[in-house]
Each structure stands twice: as structure tokens, then as C-alpha cells.
Amino acid sequence: MKRTAIAIALLGAFVLPSYPANAHQPVVLLNSDTSAAKGPLLVDGTVSFAVRASFTKPGEKKAFRAGFKAGDQLSVQLLIIDKKPENKLKSSQLPTVVITDPLGASTSLKISERTKFFEPYSSTNYLYLARYTSTAKEGTYSFVITSRTKAAVTIGVGDREGVQGDVLRGQVTPTPVVSATPTPTIAGYTMEQVKANNSAQKCWSAIDSKVYDLTNWISSHPGGAGAITSLCGTDGTAAFKGQHGGSGQPASRLAGYLLGPLNK
Known part of the structure; x- marks a missing residue:
């Protein structure tokens, strides 16, 4: 079951995922x-x-957080796609991952393997680089990835299947994780802020009362960059729905760029 979870999660991370994403949610870290x-x-x-x-040069950092209850299993995997340039890089050239617990203690993932993993959904080969498990403390863990050259990696977090996970962006003040359903609060964004980010260098759009940073989607959108740049700085709800209707794939991909709610 664990390999099934990783397989579906990796499919979501590297190609347009099928919907619903369920527990195997792709999350794309933004340049911000x-x-x-x-x-x-x-x-x-x-x-x-x-x-x-994904990184384009040495010294870049990208990071995220995850909430746990005391006694939860902390399960983390570091993986790369088994093709150039990543699979030709030495371990010393691949990004580092540092996990910091709620009390400030840090653990660095040690690259100790290159175990092949065939992902059948897209017929693609991956490599496990590191796997780490421990018993979690209560609170929020931080994960910081630092590049050492141009490369892309995937960090698998968690192993619980069959539920939809929540991902929040923006100024988040999480409630201490003391129940199965935490209720963080998140500040929203104004339409004025959306309108100010109206270029290919910084492209925000409001869709269905939520704000998205679409900058990284411009170069990877299968329908061409113009379809995304036309949404920059606008309420793109009508355009997005008109193009994609109820299609799950674009909606699931869009979710990976969520910043937070639109304040009206």
C-alpha cells in the first residue's frame, strides 16, 4: 500500500494528476x-x-511545513526521477533536506540509496534517495530544501490514504495540533493585490474566490503560456471555467498554486 501511495503521489507531482487527488496530493513549491x-x-x-x-542554480531554498499530533508517525521520503540531469548527479550535488521539529531539533536526510522504483501510472522510473521515519512531537515541523546545482526532487510526506489533505498558503497561524481536524486561520488577499501582480514575472489570479500564484504554471501549461498570462491580475473565474469546465485535471493542478482566500 505504501508504494501505491507514493506512485500516485509521484504521478501528481510530475504530470497532470487525475482527480480527485485524495490523499496523494501534489504540492508544487513556488519560487516565493x-x-x-x-x-x-x-x-x-x-x-x-x-x-x-525544482531549482535552477546552487544555493536556492524552498520550504514548507506540516502539522502533527503527538505520537503520529513522521514518514518522509526523498526521490528523484530516474533521468538526466538528476540521475547523473553525485549525492553531494543533489539538494539537501533538513527537517526541524516543533522544539527546534533538526535532522538532515542522508542520501543512502538509489533504489529503482517503477511508477506504472505514467510508465516512469524513479529513484529513492532517502527514507526517514520517527514518532512525531505535537506541533508544526519545517522542511527546508537547499539546492547544490540545477535539479528537481520530490519529498514524500505522510502515508495515510483515502482522505483529502488540506494545504494552506499565506500568513498562517496554525492552531496547535491537538485533534484530528485542526482549524488554522489564514489571512486573505485583496483584489487590489491581485491586480498589482499582473505580469509573467509575477502572475496572480482570483478564481472562485481564491487567489493563486500562477507564475510557475506559465511555462509548463500544456495549452501554451498565453492561456495563463491572460489571467494575470484578473478575476479569472469565467475564463478558467469556460476553458476547462468541470475537468478535474486542471482543477487539481490549479490547487497546487493556491495562496489563500480572496477577501471581498
Whole structure:
């Protein structure tokens, strides 16, 4: 079952995922996610997520957070796709991952393997680099990924299947994780802020009363960059629905770029 969870999660991280994502949610780290405080919060870190981090040069940082209850299992895997350039890089050239617990103690993932993993859904080969498990403390863990050269990695977090996990972006003040359903609060964004981010270099759009940073989607949108740049700085609800209707794949991909709610 664990390999099934990773397989579906990896599919979501590297190609347009099928919907619903269920527990195997892809999360794409944005260029603005340079610290744990700025990065997304996985509200329940026991749910299976595939967090994608791509880098273009050495020294870049991307980060995220995950919430746990005391006694939860902390389950983390570091993986790369089995193709160039990643699979030709030495371990010393691949990004580092540092996990910091709620009390400030840090653990660095040690690359100790290159175990092949065939993902049947997209007929793609991956490599496990590191796997780490421990008993979680109560609170929020931070995950900081630092590049050492151009590369992309996926961090698998959690192993609980069959539930939809929540991902929050923006100024998040999480309630201490003391129940199965935490209720963090998150500040929203104004339409004025959306309108100010109206270029290919910083592209925000409001869709269905939520604000998304679509900057990283411009270059990877299968329908061409123009379809995304036309949404920059606008309420793109009508355009997005008109193009995709109820299609699950674009909606699931869109969710990976969520910043937070639109304040009206």
C-alpha cells in the first residue's frame, strides 16, 4: 500500500494528476516559498503528499511545513526521477533536506540509496534517495530544501490514504495540533493585490474566490503560456471555467498554486 501511495503521489507531482487527488496530493513549491514561514502548510502531515521542488542554480531554498499530533508517525521520503540531469548527479550535488521539529531539533536526510522504483501510472522510473521515519512531537515541523546545482526532487510526506489533505498558503497561524481536524486561520488577499501582480514575472489570479500564484504554471501549461498570462491580475473565474469546465485535471493542478482566500 505504501508504494501505491507514493506512485500516485509521484504521478501528481510530475504530470497532470487525475482527480480527485485524495490523499496523494501534489504540492508544487513556488519560487516565493524560500522559508518554512513563507511556504505552504500541510495541515495534517500524516496524509500522503508529494511535494515538488525544482531549482535552477546552487544555493536556492524552498520550504514548507506540516502539522502533527503527538505520537503520529513522521514518514518522509526523498526521490528523484530516474533521468538526466538528476540521475547523473553525485549525492553531494543533489539538494539537501533538513527537517526541524516543533522544539527546534533538526535532522538532515542522508542520501543512502538509489533504489529503482517503477511508477506504472505514467510508465516512469524513479529513484529513492532517502527514507526517514520517527514518532512525531505535537506541533508544526519545517522542511527546508537547499539546492547544490540545477535539479528537481520530490519529498514524500505522510502515508495515510483515502482522505483529502488540506494545504494552506499565506500568513498562517496554525492552531496547535491537538485533534484530528485542526482549524488554522489564514489571512486573505485583496483584489487590489491581485491586480498589482499582473505580469509573467509575477502572475496572480482570483478564481472562485481564491487567489493563486500562477507564475510557475506559465511555462509548463500544456495549452501554451498565453492561456495563463491572460489571467494575470484578473478575476479569472469565467475564463478558467469556460476553458476547462468541470475537468478535474486542471482543477487539481490549479490547487497546487493556491495562496489563500480572496477577501471581498
